[in-house]
Amino acid sequence: MTNPETALARLLAIMARLRAPDGCPWDREQSFATIAPYTIEEAYEVADAIARGPDFSALLDELGDLLFQVVYHAQMASEAGHFGFAEVAETISNKMLRRHPHVFGEAASRSAEAQISAWEAQKAAERAARAETGTLAGIPPGLPALTRALKLTRRAARVGFDWPHAGAVLDKLEEESAELRAELPGADKARLADEVGDLLFVLANLARKLDLDPEACLAGANVKFERRFGAVERQLAADGKAPQDVDLDAMEAAWAAAKAEERGQG
DSSP: OOOHHHHHHHHHHHHHHHTSTTSOHHHHHOOHHHHHHHHHHHHHHHHHHHHTOSOHHHHHHHHHHHHHHHHHHHHHHHHTTSOOHHHHHHHHHHHHHHHOHHHHSSOTTOOHHHHHHHHHHHHHHHHHHTTOOSTTTTOOTTSOHHHHHHHHHHHHHTTTOSOSSHHHHHHHHHHHHHHHHHHTTTTOHHHHHHHHHHHHHHHHHHHHHTTOOHHHHHHHHHHHHHHHHHHHHHHHHHTTOOGGGSOHHHHHHHHHHHHHHHHHHO
8 A cells, every 4th residue: 555654745745836836827826715615615525425335436536635625725824834734733633632531641441421521621621722712612603504503502502501302392493483484474585584594493403302413414305306306307208398398286296206116115
């Protein structure tokens, strides 16, 4: 297998060459802000490769793309005199050592629950050192909204601010649904957006109470919708038609047939 130090040194050299005065014009023009969307996109592509697995060839490729993003940001920071890739690696190594005393230091016999508690205490101490105060401090605002809702409510639940069980969240969901319905006649966009936001936030809570990831739940629903709508189009095409050629009832019938076929295969 390739030596990891040699491979990483080669990647760092390639990145430095791309950003050199006589390097790639596009790469030289980029900034932290312009590269950040690509970083997020590559992280999602890693998650997608895992979800579609086992496809280790795709995962290998996507992990490389994600690593390149880290190298890219580190190179730009180095050029500005802030830090380089070595400092990035050193910082995360030190953090992992601090957060795993049961592995790298004292308290090796701690239970899993005690280790989680220690991890959270260490993260709280790190947030305090950065002058981030409050239970919800340090949760990145740039996270996908459902993921951030999950993290916000999980953090609040640790201090006792939580519904007692999933049934209580369902009750709240019905309440929020009724509030949204009451706003429909007025159709005020701001009010509707507020109520839809409340509904989505409660749904994220429901997923958390059921020990589910709301982003993963929605991603699964998206895949299911794509699959079933594709079946609708294929069924209509077999009759020489397209969705725009038929009414909603016909599409609903084709949708029901697609669902029935999936259930039969299951």
